[in-house]
Amino acid sequence: MAIDRRELERLIPALRRYARGLAGASVADDLVQDCLMKAIARERQFRGENLAGWVYAILVNCVREAARASRRLPPVDPLADVADAGSDPASRIGIIAALGALGHEHREVLLLVVVEGFTYQEASEILTVPIGTVMSRLARARDQLAQRLDGAPVVPLRRVK
Amino acid sequence: MSAAGPVPPIGDADLAAYTDGRLLPERAAAVEAWLALPENAGERARMERWRRQDSALRAAFDPILSEPVPPRLEAVLGTTAPRRGRRLRWLVPATIAAAIGIAVGLGGGRVLWSPQPALARELADVGMSAHAVYSREVRHAVEVGVDDEAHLVSWLSNRLDTPIEPPDLSARGLTLLGGRLVPDEGRPAAQLMYEDANGQRYSLLIARTDEPATTAMAYAWVPDICAFYWVEGTVGYVFAGPENRSHVEELSRAVLEQLG
Numbered sequence: 001m002a003i004d005r006r007e008l009e010r011l012i013p014a015l016r017r018y019a020r021g022l023a024g025a026s027v028a029d030d031l032v033q034d035c036l037m038k039a040i041a042r043e044r045q046f047r048g049e050n051l052a053g054w055v056y057a058i059l060v061n062c063v064r065e066a067a068r069a070s071r072r073l074p075p076v077d078p079l080a081d082v083a084d085a086g087s088d089p090a091s092r093i094g095i096i097a098a099l100g101a102l103g104h105e106h107r108e109v110l111l112l113v114v115v116e117g118f119t120y121q122e123a124s125e126i127l128t129v130p131i132g133t134v135m136s137r138l139a140r141a142r143d144q145l146a147q148r149l150d151g152a153p154v155v156p157l158r159r160v161k
Numbered sequence: 162m163s164a165a166g167p168v169p170p171i172g173d174a175d176l177a178a179y180t181d182g183r184l185l186p187e188r189a190a191a192v193e194a195w196l197a198l199p200e201n202a203g204e205r206a207r208m209e210r211w212r213r214q215d216s217a218l219r220a221a222f223d224p225i226l227s228e229p230v231p232p233r234l235e236a237v238l239g240t241t242a243p244r245r246g247r248r249l250r251w252l253v254p255a256t257i258a259a260a261i262g263i264a265v266g267l268g269g270g271r272v273l274w275s276p277q278p279a280l281a282r283e284l285a286d287v288g289m290s291a292h293a294v295y296s297r298e299v300r301h302a303v304e305v306g307v308d309d310e311a312h313l314v315s316w317l318s319n320r321l322d323t324p325i326e327p328p329d330l331s332a333r334g335l336t337l338l339g340g341r342l343v344p345d346e347g348r349p350a351a352q353l354m355y356e357d358a359n360g361q362r363y364s365l366l367i368a369r370t371d372e373p374a375t376t377a378m379a380y381a382w383v384p385d386i387c388a389f390y391w392v393e394g395t396v397g398y399v400f401a402g403p404e405n406r407s408h409v410e411e412l413s414r415a416v417l418e419q420l421g
Binding site for chain 1: 173174176177178180181183207210211214215217218219220221222223225226227228230231233234235237238239299384385
């Protein structure tokens with residue numbers, strides 16, 4: 001079905017935010033543009049349920065394709081990303097640099113749930129991985145981020161007998 | 162709080178869902194009770210760290226929401242309405258194209274200062290679509306590589322039924338990679354692909370037209386791609402490249418000179 005252009009337009013700021021965290025400032029807007037063009041070209045495939053989820057899935061694929069094409073995306077550039085980010089640049093640079101050091105699949109899920117606010121079910125559909133994988137990757141992503149941020153050792157959870 | 166019966170083991174998935182507020186209330190209570198146990202102080206600290214960094218992440222990325230959206234992103238929504246699902250329609254305002262056509266309409270008297278006929282604009286669409294598709298192909302940018310240039314020339318010349326001589330743009334830093342056939346409204350057109358030292362791709366589309374015409378060089382633009390196009394006799398040309406108008410214009414003129 002046809003996509004409501006206004007509804008799609010309202011998603012652009014958040015799509016830019018997600019792309020920026022996933023791939024860095026230098027390519028984020030190119031990826032969003034690619035995503036929007038594909039969304040419009042494929043609008044007949046949209047089933048009219050969750051536009052945000054459907055468009056984010058397209059963006060995730062655009063980023064994955066770009067990563068495959070270039071072997072590795074340019075590293076997230078902390079300074080470029082926080083240039084206009086207001087007060088307290090030091091902590092922002094720290095967290096963005098730590099995020100940039102995570103593996104791509106960990107960044108995907110962490111930003112999708114924590115920053116973009118999707119449910120696990122939605123994240124599972126957007127990333128096309130089982131919901132259990134969403135949760136376990138999320139835990140690993142958070143531990144690795146903690147380790148990189150304050151050098152905290154990652155204590156693996158002891159299973160309760 | 163006292164444990165009432167056996168509680169299912171608590172794992173990372175519960176802790177993630179607890180942090181995200183996605184647990185059912187009774188399970189959340191069980192996780193809370195478990196975290197309160199002295200032996201789980203380490204886990205409690207871990208959850209606190211997760212929460213701190215979650216809010217730091219949001220604080221780092223949320224300001225992007227209030228940045229102005231680049232016009233090219235909004236332009237996508239306005240200009241790429243699907244046309245029967247096959248080809249993207251590129252918006253080329255005729256007046257702008259004609260005005261720029263006059264501005265760049267040089268070429269030693271061979272080029273008339275005429276507005277662009279609709280036909281030439283359609284050609285620009287074909288050239289830019291083909292450029293958008295094939296310039297991104299790293300390994301399959303061309304069907305016949307330049308290492309077999311004699312074959313490339315005879316093949317494309319035969320299919321288009323007009324002699325095709327790939328312009329030599331090496332003086333401008335462009336290397337010919339080769340060429341391919343592309344469809345132009347059901348007929349064959351030729352695309353020659355060039356690359357500069359930075360790996361930027363440029364392409365020249367050569368297509369036959371039904372009626373002889375001679376037009377000025379005109380400018381066309383879509384997000385990320387710009388092109389100059391013109392018709393001479395029964396052959397139309399579209400030279401497309403990345404969005405750097407003055408550079409693409411300079412190269413297009415070099416092409417035009419060589420074709421003369």
